[in-house]
Amino acid sequence: MTETRWLDEDEQQTWRAFLWTSRLLNEALDRQLQRDSGLPHAYYVILVMLSEAPGRELTMSELARLARSSPSRLSHAVNRLEESGWVRRVKHPGDRRTTFAQLTDEGFEVLAAAAPGHVEAVRQHLFDPLSREQVLELRETLRTVLTTLDRDGESPDLFGSGGGRS
Amino acid sequence: MTETRWLDEDEQQTWRAFLWTSRLLNEALDRQLQRDSGLPHAYYVILVMLSEAPGRELTMSELARLARSSPSRLSHAVNRLEESGWVRRVKHPGDRRTTFAQLTDEGFEVLAAAAPGHVEAVRQHLFDPLSREQVLELRETLRTVLTTLDRDGESPDLFGSGGGRS
DNA sequence: CTTCAAATGTTGAGAGCTCAAGTAACCTCA
DNA sequence: TGAGGTTACTTGAGCTCTCAACATTTGAAG
Numbered sequence: 001m002t003e004t005r006w007l008d009e010d011e012q013q014t015w016r017a018f019l020w021t022s023r024l025l026n027e028a029l030d031r032q033l034q035r036d037s038g039l040p041h042a043y044y045v046i047l048v049m050l051s052e053a054p055g056r057e058l059t060m061s062e063l064a065r066l067a068r069s070s071p072s073r074l075s076h077a078v079n080r081l082e083e084s085g086w087v088r089r090v091k092h093p094g095d096r097r098t099t100f101a102q103l104t105d106e107g108f109e110v111l112a113a114a115a116p117g118h119v120e121a122v123r124q125h126l127f128d129p130l131s132r133e134q135v136l137e138l139r140e141t142l143r144t145v146l147t148t149l150d151r152d153g154e155s156p157d158l159f160g161s162g163g164g165r166s
Numbered sequence: 167m168t169e170t171r172w173l174d175e176d177e178q179q180t181w182r183a184f185l186w187t188s189r190l191l192n193e194a195l196d197r198q199l200q201r202d203s204g205l206p207h208a209y210y211v212i213l214v215m216l217s218e219a220p221g222r223e224l225t226m227s228e229l230a231r232l233a234r235s236s237p238s239r240l241s242h243a244v245n246r247l248e249e250s251g252w253v254r255r256v257k258h259p260g261d262r263r264t265t266f267a268q269l270t271d272e273g274f275e276v277l278a279a280a281a282p283g284h285v286e287a288v289r290q291h292l293f294d295p296l297s298r299e300q301v302l303e304l305r306e307t308l309r310t311v312l313t314t315l316d317r318d319g320e321s322p323d324l325f326g327s328g329g330g331r332s
Numbered sequence: 333c334t335t336c337a338a339a340t341g342t343t344g345a346g347a348g349c350t351c352a353a354g355t356a357a358c359c360t361c362a
Numbered sequence: 363t364g365a366g367g368t369t370a371c372t373t374g375a376g377c378t379c380t381c382a383a384c385a386t387t388t389g390a391a392g
């Protein structure tokens with residue numbers, strides 16, 4: 001148990017800016033999509049991932065990985081999307097554990113109708129205020145963070161987060 | 167209705183990186199705080215804002231503004247925090263509409279106990295992988311985005327988002 | 333082959349959030 | 363002074379998410 005290294009002023013400000021930005025951006029997009037297309041942003045992402053997949057279908061596992069969703073969350077989401085008729089579940093013929101999620105034609109239509117407004121909102125809130133240089137810098141920075149987040153997420157605690165901080 | 171300006175490759179990648187980063191980061195912090203201190207990250211932020219306020223109290227409105235929360239969300243949150251004994255509601259003597267939220271001593275203790283683990287997690291996931299230069303760049307970029315987000319949020323639609331896009 | 337661990341996915345309960353609707357107090361101004 | 367708008371805050375219903383538990387199927391090891 002070592003002394004806590006608190007955030008310095010720069011870090012504090014950066015952290016809060018990140019927090020507020022991601023909060024407000026998420027809420028703005030959620031509101032826009034919900035209002036205009038009746039689906040939350042997380043569900044929109046699921047439809048996008050399916051639409052980009054070969055045959056517009058993916059196993060639940062693959063879909064969860066691509067959408068960075070927990071299996072549970074995805075399952076609940078697909079339940080709802082299936083009720084809406086936008087996604088269909090299909091059993092895998094070979095391996096009876098795995099299930100495909102397929103984007104239906106109707107789901108594709110909904111996505112196609114939702115996309116322009118969504119992209120416009122992303123542009124307005126995120127890209128319009130930034131220079132191209134800032135966008136590229138931002139991408140690199142986020143990729144760096146994402147790499148460690150993904151690494152930490154895969155094998156949480158193989159070597160113990162409590163032990164080896166010497 | 168003009169043609170949609172889709173995101174180019176750089177923008178697409180930047181956008182998804184932002185999305186995944188903010189998602190994973192939020193989830194990691196939520197899990198850590200929930201596990202170690204029994205409160206979601208949004209509630210932690212509320213306690214922090216109160217702890218930094220003079221007299222450790224704020225009106226609900228001010229608190230909502232600082233924590234970038236809707237009044238409704240804040241009200242629900244304070245209900246729960248009050249049940250836990252970490253926050254207390256006090257009526258304003260002069261203006262009977264307004265209510266103060268006060269951080270209790272017990273709430274302060276909980277916050278003090280939660281802070282080191284939380285800061286450690288933020289450091290590990292966000293700041294450790296970044297150079298100081300990246301941190302400062304990131305801060306500027308986020309501030310820029312935040313400025314327009316705040317501006318858009320305050321007066322949504324004074325001039326109509328449907329009309330004047332000519 | 334049988335057993336046991338791993339992989340895939342689902343469910344239900346509980347908690348937080350959103351949105352729309354409400355209540356109550358204050359303020360303005362004719 | 364009282365009518366109408368504004369400000370401050372709360373509530374309830376519905377929806378999504380989390381977490382833990384579960385069921386099923388597959389693969390591996392003896």
